[in-house]
Amino acid sequence: MTMMRGILIGILVAMAAGVGWLTFDWYRGSGTEAFGAPFALVDQKGTQVTEAAFRGHPSVVFFGFTHCPEVCPTTLIEMDSWLKKLGDEGKDIRAYFVSVDPERDTPEIMNTYVSNVSNRVTGITGEPDKVAAMAKSFGIYSRKVPLEGGDYTMDHTASVLLLDRNGGFFGTIAYGENADTAVAKLKRLVTEG
Helix, strand or coil: CHHHHHHHHHHHHHHHHHHHHHHHHHHHHHHCCCCCCCCEEEECCCCEEEHHHHCCCCEEEEEECCCCCCHHHHHHHHHHHHHHHHHHHHCCCEEEEEECCCCCCCHHHHHHHHHCCCCCEEEEECCHHHHHHHHHHCCCCEEEEECHHHCEEEEECCCEEEECCCCCEEEEECCCCCHHHHHHHHHHHHHHC
16 A cells, blocks of 8 residues: 555656646747747847847847836846856847837937947837837836826836847846846856757
């Protein structure tokens, strides 16, 4: 009876591990499928950017806007700091700042904003409907929030997306996450992504 019970427990453990692995593999996209839908936008220099920009190297992608009072400038500064801490180890990582406010964030404004913070981050913007479709396909929430006097701000997802060399989802870095943890995630992205 004890031997039968051990076999049954072993089978249940194996099944649970199998289901866990399948769930993890499905969520990660198995590293071969690109994350998000194809898109055609422009970078901060006005050059066309497509989903191909997220292929052939690990990518770090943040969605924000230049009129953001705190989260976006803080995240850009942190991204630059993480990349500097990685040094040569992170030379293959490409970093992107995608505007969720393309009505105000023209390529020129993105160029000034991003280049004042980092030479490692590329700003991306474009036509509002195309930007919205791209953000939605990446699972990014954003919406315009009216302010007094006819102005507005943007409410948006504040996590940094990590994409592997195939453009597949590899993980996230949360807003305000410990810098050492963020750098460790980027090191893992370099070696495994």
